[in-house]
Amino acid sequence: MFTGRLSDLIDDRPDEGIFRVSRAIFDDPGVFDLEMRRIFESGWVFLGIADQARDPHDFFTTDIGRVPVLVSRDGSGALGAFVNSCPHRGSRVAQTLAGNARLHVCPYHSWSFDSAGRNKSVKLKRAGCYAESFDAQSHDLPALPAFGEYRGFLFGSLDADVPPLETHLGEAAKLLDLVADQGPDGFELVPGAVTFTFQANWKLQLENCSDAYHFTSTHPSYIRILEQRQTANTGVAVKSVWESSDYWREDAQGVAGGSFSFPHGHVLNWGIFGVTEALPLFEQAEALAERHGAAKRDWMFNMRNLSIFPNLQIAENASSQLRVIRPLAPDLTEMRTWCIAPKGESAQARRQRIRQYEDFFNPSGMATPDDTVSYENCQRGFASRVEPWLQGYSRGTTASKAGGNPFSDLIDMKPARSVLADAQLGDETLFQSYYREWARRMAGVIGQ
Amino acid sequence: MTLSLKDAEAILYREAECLDESRWDDWLDLYAEDACFWIPAWKNETETTTDPDTELSLIYYKGRNNLADRVWRVRSGQSVASTPRIRAVHLITNVRLVRADEASAQVASNFAVNLFDKRSGRTHTFFGHYRHALRREGERWLIAGKTIVLLNDTIPTVLDFYCL
Numbered sequence: 152m153f154t155g156r157l158s159d160l161i162d163d164r165p166d167e168g169i170f171r172v173s174r175a176i177f178d179d180p181g182v183f184d185l186e187m188r189r190i191f192e193s194g195w196v197f198l199g200i201a202d203q204a205r206d207p208h209d210f211f212t213t214d215i216g217r218v219p220v221l222v223s224r225d226g227s228g229a230l231g232a233f234v235n236s237c238p239h240r241g242s243r244v245a246q247t248l249a250g251n252a253r254l255h256v257c258p259y260h261s262w263s264f265d266s267a268g269r270n271k272s273v274k275l276k277r278a279g280c281y282a283e284s285f286d287a288q289s290h291d292l293p294a295l296p297a298f299g300e301y302r303g304f305l306f307g308s309l310d311a312d313v314p315p316l317e318t319h320l321g322e323a324a325k326l327l328d329l330v331a332d333q334g335p336d337g338f339e340l341v342p343g344a345v346t347f348t349f350q351a352n353w354k355l356q357l358e359n360c361s362d363a364y365h366f367t368s369t370h371p372s373y374i375r376i377l378e379q380r381q382t383a384n385t386g387v388a389v390k391s392v393w394e395s396s397d398y399w400r401e402d403a404q405g406v407a408g409g410s411f412s413f414p415h416g417h418v419l420n421w422g423i424f425g426v427t428e429a430l431p432l433f434e435q436a437e438a439l440a441e442r443h444g445a446a447k448r449d450w451m452f453n454m455r456n457l458s459i460f461p462n463l464q465i466a467e468n469a470s471s472q473l474r475v476i477r478p479l480a481p482d483l484t485e486m487r488t489w490c491i492a493p494k495g496e497s498a499q500a501r502r503q504r505i506r507q508y509e510d511f512f513n514p515s516g517m518a519t520p521d522d523t524v525s526y527e528n529c530q531r532g533f534a535s536r537v538e539p540w541l542q543g544y545s546r547g548t549t550a551s552k553a554g555g556n557p558f559s560d561l562i563d564m565k566p567a568r569s570v571l572a573d574a575q576l577g578d579e580t581l582f583q584s585y586y587r588e589w590a591r592r593m594a595g596v597i598g599q
Numbered sequence: 600m601t602l603s604l605k606d607a608e609a610i611l612y613r614e615a616e617c618l619d620e621s622r623w624d625d626w627l628d629l630y631a632e633d634a635c636f637w638i639p640a641w642k643n644e645t646e647t648t649t650d651p652d653t654e655l656s657l658i659y660y661k662g663r664n665n666l667a668d669r670v671w672r673v674r675s676g677q678s679v680a681s682t683p684r685i686r687a688v689h690l691i692t693n694v695r696l697v698r699a700d701e702a703s704a705q706v707a708s709n710f711a712v713n714l715f716d717k718r719s720g721r722t723h724t725f726f727g728h729y730r731h732a733l734r735r736e737g738e739r740w741l742i743a744g745k746t747i748v749l750l751n752d753t754i755p756t757v758l759d760f761y762c763l
Contacts, residue, residue, distance in 0.1 A: 248643050343640035343648040343655030347754040350719065372678040376668045383664070485753075490655050502652045506659070515638065515657040515758040517672055520680035523756045527719055528679070 153181030156598045161586050162540060168548050170583050171540040174533040177352040183481040189592045190461050191216030193310035195319045197463035197475060198222055198232060200491075201303040202339045203249060208266045211249040214477060215309055220295065221245045222305060225267035226253070230300065232307045233268045233292040244292065248344075255292075268292035302331040303338065304463075323417035325564045326457050329450055330465055332443055333432060334493025340473065341490035341505060347514035348485050351526035352533075353478035356486065357585055359522050360456045360464045360474075361410070361420045364546060364577025369525055373510075373517045391429055391469070391507070407574040408454065410547070410581040411559060411566035416460030416588030418581040419566075421558075422468075426452045431470075431500035431507075432493070446561040460588055465491065469511035469518070470504050482530050488512065544586075547578035602704040602733060602740060604696045610733065610740060611708055615689035618761040623670040627663060631734055631741040636660045638747045638763065647748055657749065657758065669760045680757050686715045687761055691729070703743070706731040710747075714762055723755050725763055 155175070160182070162171040176182055196215045199222060203211045210223040212235055221235035221244065237244050242259040245252070254271060256263045261274040270290035273279070297308035299316035304327055306316055313319065320327070331338060349356075359365065367374065377391045408422030426436050430452055439448040454468045464474040473491040478484055490508045492501065511518045547570045556569045570578045610629070617626035630636075638657040639647040648654035660666060673681045690711045697705040711726040732744035747763050 341655050342642050342653070344642075345640055345655065345657065345754070346752065347756065347758075349756045350721070369679070372672040372675045372681070375675065375677065376672060379668070379671070498652065505652070505655060509656055509659060513657055514754045514756065515760075517669070517678075520757040520759070521678050524680040527756065 153179055153185060153597065157590055157593060158599065160597070161590050163583070163587065163590070168545075170544045170548075170580070170586075171542070172544055172582075172586055173539045174535060174541060175539060176586075176589075177354060177530065178481050178533045180481050183352075183478070185593060185596050186478070186589075187216045189596055190589070191478065192218065193308065193312075194461070194592060195297070195299075195306045195308050195313055195316060196461065197459060198305040198307050199475075200338070200340065200473075201230060201300060201305060202337065204230065206251065208251050208253050209249070210245060210252060210255075210266065212245050212247070213475070215295075215307060216478075218309060219243050220307065221255070221268075221292065222307075223252075223255075223266045223268065225265070229267070230298075230305065231268055232295040232298040232305070234295065234309075235292070237262055238270075238288075238290050238292070239273075262290065264292050268294060302327055304331075319415050320417070320459065321413050321415060322565050323413040323415075323419070323457070323459060325562055326417075326419055326455065327459075327465075329447070329455065329562070330467075330491065332447070333435070333439070333451055334495050335438075335442070336494040338491055339494050341492055341501070341508075343490075345488045345513055346485065347488070347519075347523070348479070348483060349523040349526050350482055351484060351523070351530035352481055353476050353484040354585070355526035355529055356464070356474075356476050356484060357458060357461070358543075358582050359526065360458055360466060361418050361581050361585075362577070362579075363408070363410075363420050363422070363572070364579065365522075365525070369521050370518050372521070376517060405573060406571050409556075409558070409572040409576075410570045410578045411555070411564070412568040412581050412584035413566050414588075416458075416585050418458050418584050420456045420578070420581060422454040424452055424454050431496060431504040434497055434500050435493070450562050458585075460585060466512070470508035472508065472512045544579050544582050547572070547576055547580040550576060550578065551580040601701055602696070602699045602735075604694065606740065607696055607699075607704065607706040607731075607733070608694050610742070611691050611694060611706065611729070611731065614742070615691055619687050619689055621673075621684065621761075623674065627667055627670060629742050630663045630666060631736065631743045632663050633661070634663050634666070634742055635732075635744040636666055636760075637745070638749055641752050657752070658760065666760065673759065673761070681759065683718060685757065685759070685762060686717065688713050697730075702735050704733040704740075706733060710763070712763055716757070719756070721755060724751075725758070726750055727763075 160173045160176045198213050204224040207226050213220050219235040221233045224230050235243050235245050237257040239262050244255050244257045254263050263271045265271050268291050295307040296311035297313050299306050411419045457465045462476040466472045471491050473489045475487045510516050550570045551568050555566050637659050640655045640657050641647050651659040672678050691708050693709040695707045697707050708729045714723045727750040728748040730746040733740045734743040
């Protein structure tokens with residue numbers, strides 16, 4: 152039980168330029184239970200992409216908070232999402248990560264369901280001496296109270312009382328468009344998923360994706376190795392996007408990128424890479440400009456770290472990663488990660504994308520472990536209440552402006568707030584968007 | 600002379616010793632310059648990826664220079680995940696000579712690597728299969744390829760090259 156108040160967790164005084172978050176928000180078990188109920192189990196949560204169930208009767212399984220979920224495409228091609236729990240005694244019905252099944256048979260007592268979740272049989276029904284009232288109940292797999300698709304991105308909610316998905320995504324949907332529109336035939340997950348855990352709170356992952364400030368201090372070994380590969384010129388090194396970018400050079404001048412914040416907790420941190428052959432998308436540069444215009448094409452070549460609150464991140468920087476954040480405990484988080492890519496790119500581009508991905512994004516690579524070990528260091532430090540308030544939400548305070556800027560105008564996107572940054576700013580005001588949404592969702596279960 | 604099972608075991612044990620004892624240069628020296636080092640990812644519960652050019656791997660390097668990069672990182676002091684290093688002991692069993700002639704050999708084995716990260720207090724065991732491709736260069740047998748099938752691929756925070 153958390154008995155404190157919201158003002159004990161988030162100190163939000165915009166008029167005074169103060170925004171602080173308490174360490175307790177990351178390690179209090181009562182806060183975690185409320186997050187599960189109010190954020191993960193009663194609001195829009197990312198489930199997966201439509202391409203994971205491409206053909207009729209294809210399915211995949213995932214979770215919303217603590218609840219197992221089945222996403223299935225029925226015989227007519229329509230997608231549905233269900234609680235993956237038998238109405239009979241509660242067993243998980245679908246057992247595998249993905250597959251193709253016209254019929255899902257519960258392994259416990261063999262109740263069966265079609266690919267639209269409809270009950271097809273109750274084993275030995277006639278011999279079961281059921282009361283008439285039993286037939287009045289639905290024996291189907293319960294459909295998620297809310298389920299929606301935006302351009303191949305699937306979201307569900309365990310509570311029907313949510314705004315329409317389009318409202319939840321708002322203007323941030325235009326950043327999903329930048330992913331969806333890279334290939335003429337959409338996008339896919341490269342075969343091979345990587346799952347890892349870290350012993351720290353899920354919100355550290357939420358923050359780190361948006362954290363421009365950490366890159367040069369957390370990842371110098373990665374940066375140096377890329378530099379060494381350039382000068383070694385062995386001919387076998389994979390091209391690096393950082394080679395052509397000033398993004399990480401602390402002595403760079405001028406606008407290097409910035410951040411956008413949206414209602415409902417979605418944020419983007421971005422940087423200018425330019426239309427460079429270091430990106431596998433380069434082979435499509437002209438075709439993309441023809442199809443979408445040069446401005447939108449250039450945005451596809453920008454470094455973009457997108458968070459769709461609370462559990463989806465698409466990071467397009469060293470390569471392209473789709474991440475799903477799954478909190479397991481206040482101090483334990485599971486990450487399921489994939490390389491996301493436009494369908495139909497050349498074999499060479501795909502190879503380049505995969506190699507860049509492995510080096511940077513994998514927990515066996517040269518960057519992500521330095522992030523996750525840092526999260527664990529933070530989690531240890533959060534135990535202190537000597538000074539509970541953290542100071543990591545303040546960079547960019549005087550640079551943050553209401554509305555968009557000329558860069559968001561290029562794709563007709565209207566964020567709630569924006570920051571234009573040089574390479575040194577390392578904006579932190581975008582995190583505030585996470586915590587304002589967090590506070591909005593917690594209001595009612597935590598006193599003001 | 601054709602590689603014997605005893606020779607094969609000696610190479611595998613020497614590699615394990617180098618990794619456990621942070622003898623990084625000696626470890627690199629076991630590899631051919633064009634060596635391929637591969638840890639496939641898993642596509643589902645039962646199948647690993649099989650084509651590193653179209654599917655994801657945990658690590659896929661062609662060329663010993665890439666392994667040297669990883670050694671550089673561990674030594675650099677510029678990676679918080681790498682310092683202090685995780686203690687490791689490799690246990691290698693069930694060594695089989697799959698194929699051997701005078702120039703090359705294929706060796707299969709099983710591994711369990713026991714890890715202890717003093718900093719976090721985390722103890723973990725990674726286990727799976729190795730497949731070593733060995734090649735004779737002059738008087739020496741070198742590792743021309745190593746494929747590591749990691750069976751427990753939910754990774755607790757860090758998996759560095761020396762953890763497998």
